[in-house]
Amino acid sequence: xxxxxxxxxxxxxxxxxxxxxxxxxxxxxxxxxxxxxxxxxxxxxxxxxxxxxxxxxxxxxxxxxxxxxxxxxxxxxxxxxxxxxxxxxxxxxxxxxxxxxxxxxxxxxxxxxxxxxxxxxxxxxxxxxxxxxxxxxxxxxxxxxxxxxxxxxxxxxxxxxxxxxxxxxxxxxxxxxxxxxxxxxxxxxxxxxxxxxxxxxxxxxxxxxxxxxxxxxxxxxxxxxxxxxxxxxxxxxxxxxxxxxxxxxxxxxxxxxxxxxxxxxxxxxxxxxxxxxxxxxxxxxxxxxxxxxxxxxxxxxxxxxxxxxxxxxxxxxxxxxxxxxxxxxxxxxxxxxxxxxxxxxxxxxxxxxxxxxxxxxxxxxxxxxxxxxxxxxxxxxxxxxxxxxxxxxxxxxxxxxxxxxxxxxxxxxxxxxxxxxxxxxxxxxxxxxxxxxxxxxxxxxxxxxxxxxxxxxxxxxxxxxxxxxxxxxxxxxxxxxxxxxxxxx
Amino acid sequence: xxxxxxxxxxxxxxxxxxxxxxxxxxxxxxxxxxxxxxxxxxxxxxxxxxxxxxxxxxxxxxxxxxxxxxxxxxxxxxxxxxxxx
Numbered sequence: 001x002x003x004x005x006x007x008x009x010x011x012x013x014x015x016x017x018x019x020x021x022x023x024x025x026x027x028x029x030x031x032x033x034x035x036x037x038x039x040x041x042x043x044x045x046x047x048x049x050x051x052x053x054x055x056x057x058x059x060x061x062x063x064x065x066x067x068x069x070x071x072x073x074x075x076x077x078x079x080x081x082x083x084x085x086x087x088x089x090x091x092x093x094x095x096x097x098x099x100x101x102x103x104x105x106x107x108x109x110x111x112x113x114x115x116x117x118x119x120x121x122x123x124x125x126x127x128x129x130x131x132x133x134x135x136x137x138x139x140x141x142x143x144x145x146x147x148x149x150x151x152x153x154x155x156x157x158x159x160x161x162x163x164x165x166x167x168x169x170x171x172x173x174x175x176x177x178x179x180x181x182x183x184x185x186x187x188x189x190x191x192x193x194x195x196x197x198x199x200x201x202x203x204x205x206x207x208x209x210x211x212x213x214x215x216x217x218x219x220x221x222x223x224x225x226x227x228x229x230x231x232x233x234x235x236x237x238x239x240x241x242x243x244x245x246x247x248x249x250x251x252x253x254x255x256x257x258x259x260x261x262x263x264x265x266x267x268x269x270x271x272x273x274x275x276x277x278x279x280x281x282x283x284x285x286x287x288x289x290x291x292x293x294x295x296x297x298x299x300x301x302x303x304x305x306x307x308x309x310x311x312x313x314x315x316x317x318x319x320x321x322x323x324x325x326x327x328x329x330x331x332x333x334x335x336x337x338x339x340x341x342x343x344x345x346x347x348x349x350x351x352x353x354x355x356x357x358x359x360x361x362x363x364x365x366x367x368x369x370x371x372x373x374x375x376x377x378x379x380x381x382x383x384x385x386x387x388x389x390x391x392x393x394x395x396x397x398x399x400x401x402x403x404x405x406x407x408x409x410x411x412x413x414x415x416x417x418x419x420x421x422x423x424x425x426x427x428x429x430x431x432x433x434x435x436x437x438x439x440x441x442x443x444x445x446x447x448x449x450x451x452x453x454x455x456x457x458x459x460x461x462x463x464x465x466x467x468x469x470x471x472x473x474x475x476x477x478x479x480x481x482x483x484x485x486x487x488x489x
Numbered sequence: 490x491x492x493x494x495x496x497x498x499x500x501x502x503x504x505x506x507x508x509x510x511x512x513x514x515x516x517x518x519x520x521x522x523x524x525x526x527x528x529x530x531x532x533x534x535x536x537x538x539x540x541x542x543x544x545x546x547x548x549x550x551x552x553x554x555x556x557x558x559x560x561x562x563x564x565x566x567x568x569x570x571x572x573x574x
Binding site for chain 1: 505506507508510526528530531533534537540541549
């Protein structure tokens with residue numbers, strides 16, 4: 001190739017982080033291009049259609065919801081930074097959610113977007129723990145979770161200084177881990193704080209039309225600011241010379257150059273892009289010094305079942321629950337699943353149970369369940385076995401999850417109300433997002449400052465360590481600000 | 490450009506980057522940070538918008554000069570004048 005296109009900034013991945021970084025950079029006059037391998041934007045929070053039905057991939061609920069007028073939280077910051085009006089996201093609040101533990105969910109803590117509800121639930125169920133719980137919450141409120149240089153500390157150790165009942169401890173960890181932890185059994189305390197605030201001190205909301213409303217808003221801002229976007233055009237290689245990203249080789253063999261590169265592909269995935277094992281013309285390139293910090297691939301993967309119903313789920317007697325985090329065992333185990341799927345714990349989401357207002361409602365009922373799953377036991381199955389495993393586990397997951405909802409009016413009520421089903425597995429996740437190991441929450445080792453051993457290559461998104469949809473957007477914003485805009489580079 | 494006009498330039502920028510703030514009664518001699526919820530990301534945006542809209546460069550060492558509307562006017566007005574504005 002004799003001519004090559006040069007950008008001020010090339011961004012790998014059109015997910016939440018990549019789009020948010022792109023908006024900032026394009027707004028301030030940088031020549032930016034986002035390269036995305038998939039045909040749909042959104043990354044880990046994308047959408048798809050089957051038989052004319054629209055499905056969201058990852059979005060159960062957008063966390064970090066605060067009402068208008070609450071300032072200084074992640075949602076407010078990102079609206080300001082991206083010049084988005086609150087109304088553009090059209091967020092509707094959850095009705096109520098629960099953490100339900102025990103073989104049939106006997107111990108249950110309800111929470112809403114009003115934190116006092118959760119606090120009074122803890123006081124009711126765990127009266128001996130409430131003082132310690134309040135001290136923990138006070139600590140969380142004042143903790144500087146966005147500091148880029150905080151020292152890592154075990155969240156379990158910190159929580160045990162305040163909460164001494166192991167059941168309450170696990171009930172606090174379960175939702176926080178399921179909505180964002182890339183580490184087994186424990187979390188880094190800063191990560192726990194980010195998620196605790198996002199879920200409990202802030203709250204859940206979603207637009208009626210789901211994640212595509214968020215994505216459409218970001219795409220419109222990015223386009224208006226002059227950003228370029230190339231879909232179905234992944235980056236297959238980052239050419240590194242002398243510790244500097246000198247070019248990007250695209251999937252079609254084209255070569256582009258950029259002064260700065262922001263990768264949202266994940267830390268281990270980006271390291272892989274820097275290695276010289278693939279090149280479209282087949283020529284072997286001298287191995288480059290990739291980012292020196294070797295990041296382990298995440299161990300935690302998930303499966304999710306989606307059931308489309310011909311009525312509102314509440315019409316099955318299931319009540320108003322928006323999200324239910326459940327666990328049936330004495331100890332809550334958040335770890336790589338030893339079975340193909342671990343149905344002991346999981347998350348139920350009923351998207352109909354957001355408060356969309358008196359007139360608006362989703363066109364059909366939806367019932368979604370997420371459980372931990374083993375990537376290794378899904379990825380290499382022959383096609384027939386894969387399909388059979390999906391059918392088997394679909395049934396097992398539904399059965400497990402229903403223990404934590406009110407009983408159905410009749411045994412076959414759910415089957416009779418079902419119009420369609422879908423299910424994704426660890427294999428699906430890797431196929432559509434490029435995340436190694438089906439690890440939605442990425443590598444257990446986060447890179448808070450986004451730096452790599454390559455001087456003009458920065459990480460943003462999940463592996464930078466701000467979690468959730470809002471966290472991912474803030475990550476893109478922070479990395480664009482910190483590495484590119486603030487220095488006036 | 491007069492100092493009052495410079496203040497209006499800064500107010501216009503704040504209105505765009507922080508539309509959720511009420512800027513109608515800001516005291517010119519009190520730190521902006523003490524009257525509104527503005528964090529370091531917002532201050533970076535004031536600097537960036539000055540560059541984008543008015544070609545005014547504010548080096549990082551001078552960020553404290555933007556603390557209040559009065560100090561903004563003192564610091565920025567000569568820069569506007571130097572650009573012939």
